[in-house]
Amino acid sequence: MAKPLYHAPADCPVCGDQLITTRKGCLHCGTEIAGEFASCEFCSLGEADLTLLKVFLGSRGNLREVEKHLQVSYPTARARLDAVLAKLGLDPADPGTTAGPAHAGTADADGTEEQSEYGDAVDDDLTPEQQILARVARGELSPDVAAQLLAD
Structure with missing residues (x-):
């Protein structure tokens, strides 16, 4: 039986700065290489976030399918996707991205937008x-x- 592989941490446990990969190895033949290797932007995501992205991509961006697969409400599925986007540095509320809401809010007397419990x-x-x-x-x-x- 194969030894389980663990998800490497993205941040240094001592100072909190981003970690880089300095050694890679082949499980089959034992070959090892050393150096400074960049990690991908998805490497900092946990298993739950990666599963959400896989379901989202597999359903071709259909949040209804994500909702069914994860057995959560639509607002919860959307909130989880927004959280993953934020972890990746993509602001879901930024008009330059396609993930944000397509409607404008209503401004309170102080100019801030009032939102429902779903963020709308x-x-x-x-x-x-x-x-x-x-x-x-x-x-x-x-x-x-x-x-x-x-x-x-």
């Missing part, structure tokens, strides 16, 4: 029924759940 802007001008329908349109609620909420 809240529109106080909408009735509760319109807010439910807007959440369906954004993919936060399924039509069945929305129908139940509207019936109540």
